[in-house]
Amino acid sequence: MDPVFTPLDATFGAVVSHVDLKKLSSETWQSLNRAFNKYGLLIFPKQHLSIDEQAVFAARFGEIEELTSIEGLKSVPLTNMRQDGGVIDENDDMSLILNGNEGWHTDSSYMPVSAKASVLSAHVIPVDGGRTGFTDMRAAYESLDETIKEQIEGLSAYHSLYHSQNKVGHEAKAGQLEGVISGLNSHQIPLRPLVKVHPETGKKSLFVGRHAYGIPGLSEAESEKLLIDLIEFSCQKPRVYFHRWNVGDLLIWDNRCMLHKAGTFDRSEPRLMIHTRIAGDPQSESGVEVA
Ligand SMILES: [Fe+2]
Numbered sequence: 572m573d574p575v576f577t578p579l580d581a582t583f584g585a586v587v588s589h590v591d592l593k594k595l596s597s598e599t600w601q602s603l604n605r606a607f608n609k610y611g612l613l614i615f616p617k618q619h620l621s622i623d624e625q626a627v628f629a630a631r632f633g634e635i636e637e638l639t640s641i642e643g644l645k646s647v648p649l650t651n652m653r654q655d656g657g658v659i660d661e662n663d664d665m666s667l668i669l670n671g672n673e674g675w676h677t678d679s680s681y682m683p684v685s686a687k688a689s690v691l692s693a694h695v696i697p698v699d700g701g702r703t704g705f706t707d708m709r710a711a712y713e714s715l716d717e718t719i720k721e722q723i724e725g726l727s728a729y730h731s732l733y734h735s736q737n738k739v740g741h742e743a744k745a746g747q748l749e750g751v752i753s754g755l756n757s758h759q760i761p762l763r764p765l766v767k768v769h770p771e772t773g774k775k776s777l778f779v780g781r782h783a784y785g786i787p788g789l790s791e792a793e794s795e796k797l798l799i800d801l802i803e804f805s806c807q808k809p810r811v812y813f814h815r816w817n818v819g820d821l822l823i824w825d826n827r828c829m830l831h832k833a834g835t836f837d838r839s840e841p842r843l844m845i846h847t848r849i850a851g852d853p854q855s856e857s858g859v860e861v862a
Contacts, residue, residue, distance in 0.1 A: 574599060576606050576613075581812045583707035583829070584612035592618050592628050592821065600631050607632070607688070608771050612705050612812070612824040619819040620692060622646045622845055629690045629847040632823070636679065636686055636850040639753050646847040651838055652695070658838060664751045667741040668732070674739065674781035675706065675802055675830040678848055681732040681782045683759055685826065685856040688849040692821040695843035700836030702813040704806075708776040709828050711805035712766065715777075723765045727859065728783035728798065731760050735781045761858020762787070765801070769828055770855035776828040777801055806830065827856070 574590040585606060590599060592615060607613055620628065626645035629635060635645045649669065651658045659666055679686035691703065712720075732748055732755065745757045765786075767778035779801050786794040813834065814822060824831060836842060851857075 579812050581809050582710035583610055584812050585610040586614045593624055611829050615821045617819045618821045625845055625847055629849055632688050632849045634850045636848040637753055646845050649844040649846050652841045652843055671736050671739045672833040675806055675832045676780040676782055677826045677830055680730040684853050685851045686848050687851045688823055688825050690823045690847040692845045693816040693818050695841050696816050697836045697840035697842050700834055701842055702815050702834035704813045704832045706806045706830040707810045708830055709774050710810045712775050712777045726765045726786050727762045729760045729762050729785045730782040733757055734784050763858055780830050
C-alpha cells in the first residue's frame with residue numbers, strides 16, 4: 572500500500588501512515604520526498620527506529636551533517652540523562668544550548684552551510700511537556716503586507732550561536748562552543764538574506780530565527796525590532812503546530828522553510844531524543860559573506 576498523508580490543521584505538515592521506514596522502496600521514498608517538499612514537516616508515528624536505522628533513513632535526503640567530533644557518529648542523543656541514569660548538570664554548554672533551543676530557530680543557520688533538514692525521534696519522554704513547535708515560514712512570507720515585503724527584500728542578517736546564547740544569558744567566550752558543536756567557527760559569521768528562495772520548490776520564505784541579528788544598513792535597535800516583529804507575526808495560527816510526542820515517533824522537517832523550537836519540560840525527568848541533521852547544499856545554503 573502507498574503511504575497515506577493526512578494534512579495537519581495548519582498551512583503545512585502531514586502525518587504519514589501505512590509506511591515502514593525500515594523498508595522503503597525507491598518509489599515510496601520518492602513519494603515521501605515529494606511530500607517533504609510540499610508539506611515541510613512529515614510526522615511518522617510508531618516507527619521505533621534504532622539510531623542506525625534513523626541515520627539510514629536520513630541519508631536518503633542527503634549527506635549527514637556531523638554534529639560531534641566522534642567520527643562516524645551520524646545521529647546524536649539530545650538528552651538530559653547521564654550514562655548512570657541521572658540528569659546532567661544544568662550549567663554545561665550543551666544543556667544551555669538545549670535551553671536556548673526553546674527559542675524559534677532553524678538548525679545550523681550559524682554554520683557556514685545551513686542545514687537542509689532535521690530528523691528527530693522520541694525514545695524516552697517526560698510525563699508532560701517537551702512539545703516541539705514548528706512554523707511554516709513560506710506561509711508567513713506569503714501573508715506579509717506588500718510594504719513589508721518590499722522593506723525586507725534585499726536585507727540580510729548575521730547568524731551566530733554565540734549571539735543567540737548570549738541573549739538567553741549563556742555567555743560563552745570565543746572558541747568555547749566549538750568544543751560542543753563540531754565545525755563551528757566563532758570567527759566566521761554567515762550573513763543570510765531575510766527572504767530565502769527554496770532551492771527545490773522555488774518558493775520564497777522568511778529566513779529568520781533566534782540566531783539572526785545585526786541587519787546591515789539598520790541600527791542595532793531597528794534590526795532587533797524588525798527581527799522580533801517578523802518572528803512574532805510568523806509564529807501564529809494557522810502557521811504553527813506543536814507536536815506532542817509519543818515514544819517511537821519520528822519527525823523530519825525542512826530547515827530551509829520552517830522554524831522550530833523545543834518545548835519546556837520538567838528537567839528532573841529523563842528525556843532522550845535522537846537527532847540526525849542533513850547537510851544543506853553549499854550552492855544554496857552557504858552564507859553570502861563572512862564577517
Ligand atoms: Fe533545533
